[in-house]
Amino acid sequence: MIHSAELVLPMTGNIVKNGAVVVEDGRVVDVTTGRGDVHHEGVLVAGLVNAHTHLQYTCMAEVGQRVYPDFDAWARVFNDVYFGSADGSWDPMLRKGAWDWAASALDGAWQCLRSGTTSVADIVTDLEALVDSPLGGVRYLEAIGDSDTSWASGGRARFEGMLDGVSGISPHAPYSLDTGVLAELAELARDRGMRLHIHLAESPHEHEFTTAATGPLRRFVDELGFGIVRDGGSGLAPVDYLDSLGLLGPDCHIAHGVHLTAHDRSLLRTRETAVALCPRSNRVLGLDGPDVAALLREGNPIAVGTDSLSSSPSLDLLADVAALRDLAVRQGYRDGDLDRRLVEAATLGGAAAMGLTGEIGCLAPGARADFAVFDIDPGAREPYRTLIEKGQGRCVATFVGGSDVGHMGTD
């Protein structure tokens, strides 16, 4: 089967005018020119890769439609809604009554597919959210709230017993798990050949927490009853702290990276750890945006994520790419490669972050035949820029493994 379009963006090579993608058994065989068996109006792009989301929380969209004064204010509302009580008296042991996580995750998967995303780094907190959909990528089981004591007395065994349906492990964040737990999760992932993914450098208060074990995040985890001890703190800033525990490496990618110093960025490059940037989620939480200009200039591996609907207005990845573009320009990045590099981050970058280079996020021979068609002007002078600025909400067809997934699914 050959799919053609006036403009094809394969991402691994140059833009192809009057392009044709040759597909056999769900894989790309060749990208060439000419008229195909199926001709698409618009621009055909390699399937987008959302490198950080929690599709489980799609039903919590009411939480993500506001802007909060800070991270703590958002997290309190999130917990009230997640645990299903609005009066602030929730108890972690009584949670999860109200939500159908499977239906919610499936709804999220279809929202991704309908906007041109064909693979995701999806974090699952509750196993009910492990549902089948055409999406590729990696599913990460989240660990959160364990102290070294609770981990040793059953927490670890329980977590290991839940790993069957996933190929990744997500220690939630440096402040929501004890030191020993973080180190053991990294070992566990490597023993099993699984990927790692962690929220890092998101809130400005992480620094105070990891260095001194004080501040708003300390109060927050104490209120949650996590029982994390860490007396006196580690004396290390968040990125150094995780590195000292063996978390960082080419098999790990982090989400957010809002508060990264030049030293942090350099360490992440040395460890080959990619950063999934989620600028719209940062805005909802009242946080600063990441220093995308510095990450681009210094050559850090980057990817793009929407985060979940509990902290973002939509799962349309191109909206986050557009937000990154605005940030980069405001931060003084004016190089001519900006648009292409940002679309690369949303395709090749996401694939690399999950260890799936050559498999997803590109139309190169051997890759899964995942692509999306956007109803934008194929004659525009700057195709990458046009995709970023006009692509949101304009995806008209999505193919996964060569199959038209339609724009059906749950609404």
Ligand SMILES: [Zn+2]
């Ligand atoms: Zn997240």
